[in-house]
């Protein structure tokens with residue numbers, strides 16, 4: 001199964017004769033399951049029409065920084081946050097120069113400046129332009145900035161000359177793109193993840209729950225798969241499709257979740273508790289629907305609650321415990337309270353999640369977190385707003401870094 005399934009790729013197309021090949025790049029990425037949106041420079045539109053790429057991608061093509069129409073659909077910052085990867089294919093010499101120097105004078109350069117995820121460029125230009133010292137300096141600068149280079153290739157060029165500068169073949173671009181997501185950081189590791197809410201029954205038709213959608217937990221499962229791990233996902237009720245190659249176990253209540261976790265925990269290397277487990281459940285769940293009182297009206301209804309088991313604390317107490325990572329959903333003093341949970345629940349790492357802001361946290365596509373771990377004196381890192389997928393990939397990198405050898 002492709003590592004590009006459900007990945008969001010922003011395809012940047014710049015001005016050069018190879019721009020016509022971007023249509024094929026787009027199609028092959030889609031064949032691998034990627035969701036592709038296109039941003040074109042003005043020069044690119046001289047070589048291929050936005051309409052072609054719009055029809056193929058199924059999304060409006062973004063052209064201008066200050067285009068009110070497309071900005072209202074998805075603004076440049078949103079586009080930068082949306083993308084799991086920005087792939088510029090083809091990248092002209094001029095575009096690479098502007099990218100290397102940090103220009104923000106059109107839509108594509110601005111998106112690259114605002115990007116928090118990876119960027120890859122597939123250069124395409126005349127062989128003399130590629131060999132030029134200025135271009136080579138820009139290539140070095142781009143590599144130093146962590147930008148990946150796909151190609152260029154050797155061969156006959158559109159101008160009739162032969163040499164290095166052709167756009168890498170499309171299969172090569174797609175393979176390298178997929179390779180960026182397959183990190184291999186957790187190869188051979190077993191990862192157990194909980195996600196979503198739990199539902200605590202009051203009667204057969206009512207329950208106590210919370211706003212967790214499962215998006216952050218499912219993104220972590222996908223990121224762990226990309227990193228080469230064997231992944232078991234124990235999910236409370238959500239409407240999400242589990243990522244490919246994940247063993248999914250669906251549960252309803254905190255008690256169900258605890259049983260499922262404990263039955264899977266043996267030989268687990270890493271446990272990540274993303275689920276928003278209900279802290280309390282009704283003392284009694286009755287078998288028949290509770291009827292509304294006949295009279296008098298406005299009666300007070302009382303439900304006695306009792307604490308649920310603390311699943312992650314139970315995992316952290318095991319003799320042969322996995323590297324245990326918790327999330328702390330807080331609305332105030334977020335990092336302070338998260339640090340307390342790290343200690344109280346005996347975790348190895350905690351992810352502080354501010355859920356007071358509705359644009360991040362529960363049920364949003366984006367998140368902003370602080371990761372805190374044990375050991376180092378300098379043991380905290382803040383990850384600014386990014387898609388939950390990007391955040392998940394960064395968390396997996398940090399876990400792989402901190403995991404005892």
Ligand code: PMT
Nearest residue numbers: 213214215216273276277310311312326327328329362363
């Ligand atoms: O699902 P999304 O819509 O994408 O939203 C993501 C999220 C906000 C749910 C997620 O990022 C998050 O913060 N999850 C933790 C929610 C939570 O229950 O936090 P907590 O501070 O109450 O719990 C701390 C830790 O203990 C968590 O790892 C939790 O899974 C665990 N816990 C809590 C209670 C309990 N009885 N058992 C547990 O294992």
